Amino acid sequence: MTRSLPHIAFIGAGNMGGAIVSGLVGGEQHAAGIRATTRTAASARALGAHGIDAKALEADPNANLWAVAEADMIVLGVKPYQILEVLTEIAGRAKAGATIVSVAGGITIASMEERWPGAVVRCMPNTPSQVGKGVAGVSRGSRVSDDQVADVEALFATVGDVITIDESSLNALSSLSGSGPAYVYFFMERFMDIAHEYGFTPAQARTMVTGTFAGALDLLEATQKDPGQLREEVTSPKGSTYEALRVFEEADIGAIIRKATQAAITRSDEMASE
Numbered sequence: 001m002t003r004s005l006p007h008i009a010f011i012g013a014g015n016m017g018g019a020i021v022s023g024l025v026g027g028e029q030h031a032a033g034i035r036a037t038t039r040t041a042a043s044a045r046a047l048g049a050h051g052i053d054a055k056a057l058e059a060d061p062n063a064n065l066w067a068v069a070e071a072d073m074i075v076l077g078v079k080p081y082q083i084l085e086v087l088t089e090i091a092g093r094a095k096a097g098a099t100i101v102s103v104a105g106g107i108t109i110a111s112m113e114e115r116w117p118g119a120v121v122r123c124m125p126n127t128p129s130q131v132g133k134g135v136a137g138v139s140r141g142s143r144v145s146d147d148q149v150a151d152v153e154a155l156f157a158t159v160g161d162v163i164t165i166d167e168s169s170l171n172a173l174s175s176l177s178g179s180g181p182a183y184v185y186f187f188m189e190r191f192m193d194i195a196h197e198y199g200f201t202p203a204q205a206r207t208m209v210t211g212t213f214a215g216a217l218d219l220l221e222a223t224q225k226d227p228g229q230l231r232e233e234v235t236s237p238k239g240s241t242y243e244a245l246r247v248f249e250e251a252d253i254g255a256i257i258r259k260a261t262q263a264a265i266t267r268s269d270e271m272a273s274e
């Protein structure tokens with residue numbers, strides 16, 4: 001989806017905001033202008049080295065007001081507890097027609113719409129956005145036009161796939177794709193531990209486990225087959241893989257995954273009401 005994007009301000013460009021601004025600068029989308037802010041001068045300098053017009057609050061306490069002055073879209077990449085205070089800071093100073101785009105977990109559209117009279121969009125990206133392979137959920141507020149949503153979708157498409165859903169499903173998406181990279185690394189760690197127990201060196205364990213995860217994904221992508229079909233291709237009846245999968249089934253790993261997902265959703269719901 002190639003669109004000509006409006007002037008965008010990134011308030012807070014750390015892990016997540018920084019990934020999105022880098023994806024935008026390095027990609028094919030054209031934005032009318034980009035400004036970014038950080039807390040420290042060192043972070044702003046790092047963005048500047050990538051050709052991004054960035055200022056630090058440390059050097060200029062009005063940096064956020066400078067960033068939003070011309071912006072039609074304002075991406076809030078600060079920590080969740082800072083979102084409402086930044087909205088208060090920029091309200092009345094940013095363009096009234098600007099779209100607020102928050103990537104913060106737990107801060108609802110309703111709470112942002114109380115502080116911001118215009119359009120609000122809430123997004124839930126994940127860390128693979130840093131390498132252009134993210135998955136982002138996008139939920140529209142009550143005052144957003146289709147064009148404004150399309151701009152936000154185009155922005156997140158610069159760093160991966162975009163799924164537009166109702167906010168009521170955003171915590172479920174967050175517990176799957178938002179937290180998902182942590183689950184994948186958790187399983188990788190467990191398999192590496194086992195590889196060490198069987199005498200492999202840390203380097204060999206890393207090669208076996210990362211190579212297997214990456215290779216399995218590439219095969220899935222290349223063949224466009226279902227994961228179940230590819231699993232069956234590895235699993236001869238009564239063979240060794242069959243025995244290993246039987247152990248997973250007996251432990252009811254599906255029920256464990258369901259319980260873990262629900263625990264993340266429940267915690268997200270709690271954080272939204274704290």
Ligand SMILES: NC(=O)c1ccc[n+]([C@@H]2O[C@H](COP(=O)([O-])OP(=O)(O)OC[C@H]3O[C@@H](n4cnc5c(N)ncnc54)[C@H](OP(=O)(O)O)[C@@H]3O)[C@@H](O)[C@H]2O)c1
Pocket residue numbers: 011012013014015016017037038039040041043044057064077078079080082103104105124125126127178
């Ligand atoms: N990391 C994830 O997996 C993930 C996933 C989905 C959503 N998110 C959301 O992304 C948001 C940021 O998380 P993160 O992991 O990217 O944190 P982070 O790396 O600490 O980034 C925060 C950024 O905000 C800057 N900052 C702090 N106070 C500021 C202020 N008052 N005005 C402007 N900039 C300010 C920081 O500057 P300095 O660098 O100078 O300190 C930094 O650039 C959070 O709301 C989080 O919920 C994160």
